[in-house]
Amino acid sequence: MGHTIRQIFRSGKFVVGFTILMSVLLVLVVYPWWVPDPPLQILGQGTFFPPGIYVSAYDASNAPVLYTLNLRDAADKRIESRLSQEDRLAMQEWLVADGLPESAIDLADTDALLALWEEHYEPDRRLPGMTFARMRYYQRVDAGLDSLRSAGGGEILAARNPETGELEETGMVKLTDYANISQVANVRILPLGTDNFGRDVLTQLVAATGVSLLIGFVAGLIATAIGLTLGLLAGYIGGWVDDIIMFFTNLFTVIPTFVLLILISFSIGQDQRGAITIAVVIGFTSWVWTTRSVRSQVFSLRNRDHVNLSKLSGHSLPRIIVADILPYIASYVVMALILQISSGILAEAGLSILGLGPRTTEVPTLGLMMNWAMIYQAHVLGNWWAYLPVLLTIALISFSMNLMNTGLDQVFNPALRD
Amino acid sequence: MKGRFTGLIVLLLIASMALAACGGGSAPAEEAVATEAPAEEAAAGEAAAEEAAAEEAPVEEAPAEEAAGEEAAGEEAAGEEVADANALPRNETLYFNGQQWGPVVGWNPYSGSNNNGMAISQSDNARVTMFETPYLYNMLDGQQYPLLAEGAWSWNEEMTEITFKLKAAAKWSDGTPVTAEDVAYTWATHVKYETPTGAGNKDYIDTIEAVDAQTVVVKAKLDENGKAVNPLIVAAYLSTNYVIQKAWTEALEARSGGDATQLLADTAEDVVYSGPYTRFFADDTKVVLVRDDNYWGQDSSMWGKLPTAKYLAHTIFKDNAAGTTALQAGEVDVSQQFNSNVQDLWLKQDLPISTYLPEAPYGIGASLPTAFFNLKSPGLDQLAVRKAIAIAVDYPTIIANAMTNQSATFDQVPRSLMNPTAGEQAMYDQAAVADLQWAGNDLEGAKKLLDDAGIVDSDGDGWREYDGKKLSYVATCPNGWSDWQAAIEVVAAAGKEIGIDITTNYPEWSVYQTVVTKSDAPLPEGYDIFMMWSDGAGPTQPWGRVRKMLSSEFVGMASNWNGNWGQYSNPQADELIAAIPSETDPAKLKEIYTELVKIYLTDVPSFTLMYRPQSFHTVNESVWTNFPYDGDGTVPPVPPLNLTDGWSIAGLYNVTLVQ
Incomplete structure (x- = not known):
């Protein structure tokens, strides 16, 4: 044997x-x-969350210590996540259709692009030949830009006063604030996402x-x-x-x-x-x-x-x-x-x-x-x-x-x- | 050597799945995901077996294309037709999905089993592509708009008779005018041959008479006090049921020899119609309707023009996944099926696809898929047990996961007997029932409720007992109805949290429907908690829905396709339901509805799990555009009902080609 x-x-x-x-x-x-x-x-609550590390947004902003990191490309990344190259091209398309010469639009200059957009975009306007799905696409792009416009120094945190029902400022999350993931109370790794x-x-x-x-x-x-x-x-x-x-x-x-x-x-x-x-x-x-x-x-x-x-x-x-x-x-x-x-x-x-x-x-x-x-x-x-x-x-x-x-x-x- | 065959099959299945994952267009081998099939469509499946696929005489006055295909009788003609139907010009054809499952059985507007989703559906929002109703119901504003009729209908003083006029321009496909005599004869035939329409309305409608060629009088059945038994149903008849030509009906009667079974089984290939489209091609792969360019509705008294698309085509898909794949590929323009995670189609895949509303719930909820309690199951006769289960269920998860957010949440629209449309929500006093409405996930509340009722776990096995018996139930819905199955799983999970053992079981639809609709005997084991639908939007709503959820008139019915399948009985509720149809004072109506909602939420004979649109409505703008959407500025608003049902057919005149 x-x-x-x-x-x-x-x-x-x-x-x-x-x-x-x-x-x-x-x-x-x-x-x-x-x-x-x-x-x-x-x-x-929802279907098919993609694989990844899920960090509690609440716990991250309330982490015991927030560290300040001055990363050079942070602002660019932030903008990129909200406004992709494709979105910029689409915005250009709109502006050109609105009668702006293409040469007047600098896609790389985000601030200038946003200014032009603000001036010319109308959410409920359907350009000739534009499908309804495209119109909704522009509305989504426009909504995404809000966070770019409002991002001054960061986001203000507020809590409702239980007595008066008024919102009261409790703190602020600055653009340069970082939480160390090991100090965030709730982090769940879903290596293969959810079904x-x-x-x-x-x-x-x-x-x-x-x-x-x-x-x-x-x-x-x-x-x-x-x-x-x-x-x-x-x-x-x-x-x-x-x-x-x-x-x-x-x-x-x-x-x-x-x-x-x-x-x-x-x-x-x-x-x-x-x-x-x-x-x-x-x-x-x-x-x-x-x-x-x-x-x-x-x-x-x-x-x-x-x-x-x-x-x-x-x-x-x-x-x-x-x-x-x-x-x-x-x-x-x-x-x-x-x-x-x-x-x-x-x-x-x-x-x-x-x-x-x-x-x-x-x-x-x-x-x-x-x-x-x-x-x-x-x-x-x-x-x-x-x-x-x-x-x-x-x-x-x-x-x-x-x-x-x-x-x-x-x-x-x-x-x-x- | 062993099991090599098994291995091969499994490998094939895996390979096909992998292929599909790589974006292949082929439909993967998987289980059909059925949507809610109305009764008549389910019955049609059975009838389909008996149906002979033989092509009969060509339709009179058929357009040139069709006549060419059909004139040479026999199989050659069929071959020629296939070639035509498969080479439809894309920019003249509007493609649908989700309306037609399995091959068409017939074109007989008297029959309830045609399985003909593109042409025939007589319901609150009747399908008016081929046959037409006097009025069109619009679920968005609750109004009935004239189609064959001229102007609004009116009650007489005593509210026992409705009078309306027909349009002078209304014509049949053979060129003869649509007359009051046609309307009257249609009703007489429904009654004489006991068609589903006749059986469903004869307790409420006495006769329909032609006063002159253009004027119709509908006389309601009267109760012992000389009042109409149910004025709501009489009025709804006008937008629910087709007008069918008298001459053709007489021909049909002659060839079926006066036999009701034969008359209803006739496939009616030669039927005369009044609508803008007619049959072009139908087999087990697709159904195509073609525009009748002589359609009377291009008269200025109706639409003033013809609908834009020359063909309406519907490929018969195997299941929802195949339908979604076609929608993605731009092979479907208007989708009436459940596309799970529909937002991924535009957010992730950048396709020119959209729904009526831009954000969840994407459509307008109209019906209330509901879990019914079998009130005769041991323990479920106890209010505490029913209510505990109902308040413990995690509804947000059902809506987010099972419905992939294509339903309003119970925070947005608190539970009642009303659907989420503004019109119905205004029908009851929300504040008066606010403390009865639950949002779910209330595990502590549920446990306390059971503890207070003395229903506790006395033998320490983790499950509560009532009368010495462990509380153990089976929750069920038909197999393959994926969103319902997922919802039932969440219900079962809630039971486990509060010490009630709930397992799930999914019988085949053919078994399920016969068991659940047999209301003249107690439900068998395995049907303790079961899912069924409710009425959607229609001219008799919310009364019709409330009645079907609560009225005891359905208890004891041998074949109950109406509602109250848990066999709930409450004389007070019955009385209130009976009082509504003849009540005209809005304040009084609101009071009655509020009282009924109170009863419903107090007794918990069933609990709604989600809101569901009247029909799903997703469009792909690769070829066509100008589909209805929320705020599109149409007056009256075109409802998101796939451009075929009720007033939504107005949308067919608005669509244009993408430039």
């Missing part, structure tokens, strides 16, 4: 696959210590990976157990037992598994579909290939000398199967199990994308995350963080498992051994 394991770990492919999978598992264990929030908690429910995508992704691995594992175990049992019986006993088992196996071979899966999931109904139910359904529909392979292997084993010797010695059927046959196909079964787990995860994802996955409130799964991202059109609106990390996770897990499988194959299969 020890020797076999040493041998396995000499296979580079297996080690790489194994390392990836273990890293994923490690993240699953460690991450909840870092972010203990429940994965389905709704944090954001359509306003949930933290990364937290959800970690939990979903765990659930999906569990689904894959349960489905794989069930499929392998059924496949192994039927394969052993059919292969070793033969005769009419073989005929019956192979009849059903062939029947299931010709029905595409995924279609079967869809039909069963649909007929179970959404209220009954928990994560484990889905796993069981996947397991019960994907045992066919294991049965066939195990059967053919057992066929070639059952007439070996040591098996005949056991028979002559009067050993019972279960004992012969367990002691004389199983060890010879164990390596194959382990490999089959790994592939079954990987395809179980894929099957869940496939089902959930079609809206036939587990019901949504209890646990997240990788497939459900993609399903909701698609329903809320994340792919149409370019909100990649809601589905791309999920795709990559699925790809990574299947990749690692297939790599492990190939590595094992090289170790155990004499034909492939170096």
